[in-house]
Amino acid sequence: MQDSKKEFGNVLIVGLGMIGGSFAKSLKQQGLATLYGADRRAGELTLGVSTGVIDHPAQLDEATISNMDIIILATPVRAMESVLSEIKPFIKSTTLVTDVGSTKGSVVAAAVKVFGEAPANFIPGHPIAGAEKSGVLAANPNLFEKHMAIITPLPYSDPKLLDRLHRLWRAVGAEVVSMDVDHHDHVLAASSHLPHLLAYTLVDALANAERSQDIFRFAAGGFRDFTRIASSDPVMWRDVFLANKDATLTTLDLFTDRLAEMRQAIVDGDGASMYGVFTRAKSARDHFLRLLEQRTLGKPQEKQVSISVSPASAIHGEVKLIGDKSLSHRALIMAALAEGVSELGNIDLAGDVKVTMQALRDMGVVIEEFGYGSVRVYGVGRKGLRAPIAPINVHNSATSLYLLAPVLAGQAFPVEVVGEDSLLNTPFTHLLALLKNAQANVVSAAADCLPFKFTPAQLLPLSGVLPGPASSRLMSSAILLSLFVEQDGQFESTLHLDQQVRALFASFGVRIEGDQAFTVSTDAITGASLELPADMQQALWSVLLAIILPGSTLQLESVARHGRMNVLLEVLQQAGAKFVWLGEPLGVFKTQTLRVSFAPLKAFALTPEQSYELREFVSLLAVLAVYAEGESQFEGIPQLPYFYEDRITTLMDGVNHIGGAIEWQAGTLIIKGCPPQGGDLDSAGNELVAMAFLLLAARCRNGATVRDCQKLLAQIPNLEEIATVLGLKCSVHS
Incomplete structure (x- = not known):
């Protein structure tokens, strides 16, 4: 018997099927252990050696068992008691014994029956991975990568061996979590066992239906996807349901109750109830897919998006904003x-x-x-x-x-x-x-x-x-x-x-x-x-475009004129803007149509109170000041929450970079009217700064490109469409 010095020493896989074979093949290819295989099917052992899944075939005798560092039981769950009884006389207390069965209560019960109590070196486990194929030829060394492996330690489990089991699963690429035995069996009854039971039962019912040939002939992808797992090993799943009887019945009763409610909703023509179930189910399914994607791919990298703006002579038209x-x-x-x-x-x-x-x-x-x-x-x-x-x-x-x-x-x-x-x-x-x-x-x-x-x-x-x-x-x-x-x-x-x-x-x-x-x-x-009335950020952005671009006339529908909009318009009037309200106020929000056109602008000021009340719009108003004649002053900016000041700092850097002139003087923001030449503007990923830079770029002499706009487009996905309607020449590119 070889005494390996590899990290996990001698490892015996009992049951050389797809799960056991995949575990062995992964460890063997990484050179982490010397692999032994035991199986009642001699042909599987021969294939295991010839295909490089294991190093040596083995028997469950003293010579083998006493020399193992790790024993992994990959047999059907109903065979656990028999296997444990066979190897019990030869197991050393320092040998880690674990399993891969999908029920844990029955496995622990088998260990208790064989040993009197589950020994400290017996620590159950279960990989959440698999396929419909079986046998050693289905062994896949990457099967467990980025899949969960659940370990269910017992109160008296050996901590050193428990740590070793964690390292063993991580070595084959699994994400290891711990769970108590009862909780595991109820979770798996709902997430794995019940779907298999439903798939088997549905296929059997339809196969025995009067129109079975046409049912299978015309079944589409949804039927194929839902019933895929009915191709799994029937013997294994029979054993699973018998071993996890109580948890399966609890979950099955919950499902049948909800199925009865759905049946009644169909009888009653209760579309709202059906829609509610479908909506909640879609939400839960989408959540599951997000978790699966994160586990498989990690967090996706956000692609940077830029928007290029060409010099525009004017914007015009009638627009209703979201x-x-x-x-x-x-x-x-x-x-x-x-x-x-x-x-x-x-x-x-x-x-x-x-x-x-x-x-x-x-x-x-x-x-x-x-x-x-x-x-x-x-x-x-x-x-x-x-x-x-x-x-x-x-x-x-x-x-x-x-x-x-x-x-x-x-x-x-x-x-x-x-x-x-x-x-x-x-x-x-x-x-x-x-x-x-x-x-x-x-x-x-x-x-x-x-x-x-x-x-x-x-x-x-x-x-x-x-x-x-x-x-x-x-x-x-x-x-x-x-x-x-x-x-x-x-x-x-x-x-x-x-x-x-x-x-x-x-x-x-x-x-x-x-x-x-x-x-x-x-x-x-x-x-x-x-x-709802038009969004204030988008409305102000559109209004300011019309004000700064010569020849522009714009009508915005559904604008609410009270509240902060009144304060904004007072500031714009101070700067020389021209606008008029059309029609009578309508609806709960008293909305009207606002007509605005180009106007030569003069410098204006914000008091500390106005800066605070209009803090979300300060970036846009600062750009307006860039195109106003004279020197505008915004007071109270340093008293705003830090992230507002961060936006202003980013805006200042951009404006000054392309030829504008903004500076701090004793806590007051000083903006000198000085139309910039154009160039590259980096919004630092802030959607409000990006919106302000697009406004700035619209009248730059040579146009400009605003970078890092992906968050802005997430907030306003139809921004390019809005710009097209307004007549602003811009293009989005990554």
């Missing part, structure tokens, strides 16, 4: 919490709003898209959301986090919120302070960062002034939080509530009284039909 992004978030959430059906028109369903919509769908809300920017939301009520199957991922959307967090705090189920990229390192101190003011049970990572973990709590009414600098998002968080307390919510803020936001909440039956000391009350949240 709805306001911030209102779209709020409208979807309120419609989900309402009783009844809401129809929302001109909703922005791109970028961050998709994050909010997906989170609601993950919690059981049916959102039906029935036209560009139009959705029908079937409200579930304040307490009607369902626990998602995975953490809610807000990706890089701070707005989604601010607006979903108070809703999650009021639910009757625990839930975790995770994020990505820069959002993971952003502290949300003020949001957490607001939640804890209402006695929400929320725990964050260090420094008030994501992830957040919510557990059910009896929320109390808010009191006092909102924490931190006033913001529209935090005010909306406070309003949403107030919907989950028994009494009217009361809080104070130094910021006036935007009239559009107030109008939106009122449409769903939420009364907000007061100007800076607010009282929030509602008898019931009811469904609503709304047409």
Whole structure:
């Protein structure tokens, strides 16, 4: 018997089928062990040696077993007791014994029956990998790469051998996780065993149907994909179901109950219930595919996108822009919490709003898209959301986090919120302070960062002034939080509530009284039909294009003229802009058509109060100042949150790089009217800076290219189409 000095020494595979053979072949090709194989089928052993899967055939005798460092049982689960009984007299206490069976309770029971109690060197395991093929000729050394291997250690398992088992699975490329035996069997009954049972049963039922020949003859790809696993080894799966009887029956009962509900929905013609099941199922399936893709490929690299702008003489036409992004978030959430059906028109369903919509769908809300920017939301009520199957991922959307967090705090189920990229390192101190003011049970990572973990709590009414600098998002968080307390919510803020936001909440039956000391009350949240006004960022961008490009005349439909839009227009008037409102105010948001045309511009100023209120638009206004005669001054910029100042710094670098003139002077942003020549502009991946640079490029003497625009196009995927309608000459390229 060879005494190998390789990392894992002598390894015996008992059962040289596809799983056992793949394990052996991977270790052998990497030179990590000397491989022995034992199998009741002599032909498989011969093939194993001749095809290079194992080094030596072996018997389950003392000479073999006593010299093994690792023994892997890859036999059917019902054969485990017999194999363990056969090798028991010869196993050393230092030999790691493990298995690859898909049920763990029966394997542990077999070990207990043979040994009296499962020995410390026996540690069960199960790779989540396989194929319909069987036998040693199906051995694939890459089978386990980027697949999970579940280890189910017992309370008294040898820690050194447990560590060795972890290293063994990682050596064949698996991602190792630990799980207790009972939990493993219930999880696998749902994720693996039940699908096989359904596939076998469906194929058998259809094969014995009256029209079986035509059924199979005309079956399409969906039938092939769903029933693929019915080609698996029948003996193995018979043993699995007998070994995991209780967990399989529990899962099967759950499925049959839901199948009966679906049958009744079809009988009743209940399309909403069916659509709800299909929507939730699609959401869960998409989540599974995302996890699988991440495990297989890792996080995809984001492709950089640039937009080139040629000098444009003028823009013109009549344009209706997609709805306001911030209102779209709020409208979807309120419609989900309402009783009844809401129809929302001109909703922005791109970028961050998709994050909010997906989170609601993950919690059981049916959102039906029935036209560009139009959705029908079937409200579930304040307490009607369902626990998602995975953490809610807000990706890089701070707005989604601010607006979903108070809703999650009021639910009757625990839930975790995770994020990505820069959002993971952003502290949300003020949001957490607001939640804890209402006695929400929320725990964050260090420094008030994501992830957040919510557990059910009896929320109390808010009191006092909102924490931190006033913001529209935090005010909306406070309003949403107030919907989950028994009494009217009361809080104070130094910021006036935007009239559009107030109008939106009122449409769903939420009364907000007061100007800076607010009282929030509602008898019931009811469904609503709304047409959202144009997005303010896109509207301002389009208006400024018309103002700075000679010969331009533009009409924008569905613009709401109150709130911050009034403040913006006051600033534009100060700069010499020309515009007029057409028609009578319409709808909940009092929208009108805005006509704007080119005007020679003069320098203007922003007070600290205006800079704060218009902080989201400062980058665009700074570009306007580049094309104004004289020296414009923006005060209060250093007092804005750090990321606003970061945007301004990036903007300054770009403007100065292509021949403009912006500088800081004692905390004041000084912008000298000086039309730039053109060139390359790097937005540093910020969508608001990219939008400002596109505006800047539109009147550069030689045009310009704005780089790193992928986030802007994620937020406004039809940007090129909008530019074409306006007459702006630009092209997108990667």
